[in-house]
Amino acid sequence: MSFSPAFPRMSAITPLPAPPLPGTGDRWALFLDVDGTLLEFADRPDDVRVEPELYALLAELYAHLEGALALVSGRSLAGLDALFGAPPWAMAGLHGLQLRHADGEQRETRISASRRALVLHAAESIAREHPGVLVENKSLAVALHCRAAPVHYEALREAVLALLPGLPGYELQAGNLVLELKPAGMDKGKAVTELLERAPFAGRLPVYLGDDLTDEHGFAATNLENGISVRVGEREPTLAQYTLPGPSSAQAWLQRVLNVLKQGVEPYAHALGGNA
Numbered sequence: 001m002s003f004s005p006a007f008p009r010m011s012a013i014t015p016l017p018a019p020p021l022p023g024t025g026d027r028w029a030l031f032l033d034v035d036g037t038l039l040e041f042a043d044r045p046d047d048v049r050v051e052p053e054l055y056a057l058l059a060e061l062y063a064h065l066e067g068a069l070a071l072v073s074g075r076s077l078a079g080l081d082a083l084f085g086a087p088p089w090a091m092a093g094l095h096g097l098q099l100r101h102a103d104g105e106q107r108e109t110r111i112s113a114s115r116r117a118l119v120l121h122a123a124e125s126i127a128r129e130h131p132g133v134l135v136e137n138k139s140l141a142v143a144l145h146c147r148a149a150p151v152h153y154e155a156l157r158e159a160v161l162a163l164l165p166g167l168p169g170y171e172l173q174a175g176n177l178v179l180e181l182k183p184a185g186m187d188k189g190k191a192v193t194e195l196l197e198r199a200p201f202a203g204r205l206p207v208y209l210g211d212d213l214t215d216e217h218g219f220a221a222t223n224l225e226n227g228i229s230v231r232v233g234e235r236e237p238t239l240a241q242y243t244l245p246g247p248s249s250a251q252a253w254l255q256r257v258l259n260v261l262k263q264g265v266e267p268y269a270h271a272l273g274g275n276a
């Protein structure tokens with residue numbers, strides 16, 4: 001079958017442009033996904049490291065944005081603290097089920113211990129049926145990773161969907177070679193909206209970088225605020241308006257953003273402890 005140039009295939013996807021840099025007077029708020037965006041994927045969740053150069057870049061951005069930088073991740077707050085060395089910036093963990101504001105105030109969705117145990121047990125029973133699948137117990141949520149056995153992804157998805165009716169209040173969050181069972185009702189977009197209601201994010205333009213399906217919620221919330229949504233990688237379809245090829249180019253672009261901010265903004269006087 002041939003297609004006229006005037007009527008491109010419906011599946012053809014318009015290439016997205018690279019994101020702009022901040023203009024004079026722009027007041028940005030940065031929302032950054034972690035795995036696949038700031039960090040390259042590794043075989044196992046515990047295999048990733050935050051290099052001192054990345055920490056220093058984030059710390060400088062945080063300072064020059066007057067604190068308006070947040071990590072928005074599927075990892076737990078405890079996991080992010082361990083990875084980044086308890087950084088001073090705001091963080092949404094477990095897709096927004098946990099939120100630590102810029103002033104340190106924290107909230108977390110409450111789920112009973114018995115319900116968590118039920119979900120963990122269900123995930124472990126599925127994993128036993130699929131050799132190579134890794135269970136990551138994040139307490140409120142449980143992830144089933146199949147990076148070591150990608151062939152199981154579809155069967156795993158069907159098994160999780162079949163179990164969901166027995167796990168009221170939980171939903172499936174699919175991601176990069178991962179399927180997560182998480183309490184329903186919260187997502188990264190809601191976390192971004194919540195952060196934008198308070199200082200130092202309020203009144204700033206959201207700029208969201210993410211790679212995964214779960215980041216589509218973040219892109220939607222960002223677009224609603226006329227912000228800048230940036231997909232890292234090539235996953236399609238996406239609501240993002242801009243793209244960067246991968247984590248190294250995302251870090252390079254963030255460095256360019258910092259260079260622009262440094263030219264015109266006084267550093268935010270703030271203690272920058274942590275993993276530097």
Ligand SMILES: O=P(O)(O)OC[C@H]1O[C@H](O[C@H]2O[C@H](CO)[C@@H](O)[C@H](O)[C@H]2O)[C@H](O)[C@@H](O)[C@@H]1O
Pocket residue numbers: 033034035036037040041042043044045046047048072073074075076136138143145146147175176177178180212214
């Ligand atoms: O929202 P994110 O910050 O991108 O977190 C999403 C999930 O990231 C982690 O899993 C992913 O990265 C692992 C390390 O590279 C990789 O082994 C795994 O296959 C990926 O799915 C993390 O382990 C999950 O808890 C996060 O939800």
